[in-house]
Structures are given as C-alpha cells and as structure tokens.
Amino acid sequence: MSTFRAVRGFVLMTTVVCGLVAAAWSGLKDMPWVHDHDRGDVIWIDTARG
Template identity: 50%
Template sequence: MSAFATFRSLAFMVVIASGLITAAWDGARSVPWVHDRDRGDVVWIDTGPR
C-alpha cells in the first residue's frame, strides 16, 4: 500500500467518524428530556449570597 493510499484511507475514516459524531451529537441534542426543565419535580434552592 502506498503512502498516498494510506493517507486517503485515513482521511476517509476521519470524514466518516466526523459524520457519525455529528449525527450522534445532533441526535442527543434533540432528545426531549434534555430540554425539559419545567416539569416541576425538581426544586431549585438559591444558596448564593444575597
């Protein structure tokens, strides 16, 4: 295998891996329960200084 073929294969793997990571990130961001902050089952207590 030549150096060019090795580099081409590596570049192709990087493109595929980047696409998969992007798809997973986009899928994880669109999960409804990630953005559900107003259900009322969590009570936030402000413990900061007044």
C-alpha cells in the same frame, strides 16, 4: 502508492467518524429528556426552546 493509500484511508476514516459524531450530537441534543432538569420529585421542563 502505499503512502497515498494510507493518507486516503485516513482522510476517509476521519470523514466517516466526524459524520457519525455530528449525527449523534444532532440526535442527542434534540431529545426531550436531555432538557429535563430533575429536582427531586419535580421535573422542570425547559420550555424556552422553540
């Protein structure tokens, strides 16, 4: 039973970590400052995204 618990714990931990990484990625890629390109005094804003 100990091996089963270890595998189950590993699968649960992997699922939680993957979910957190996916949520962080989704949140960060939609942030407006990620798409701003600083070129000195001028800030270029990517307007190609919908």
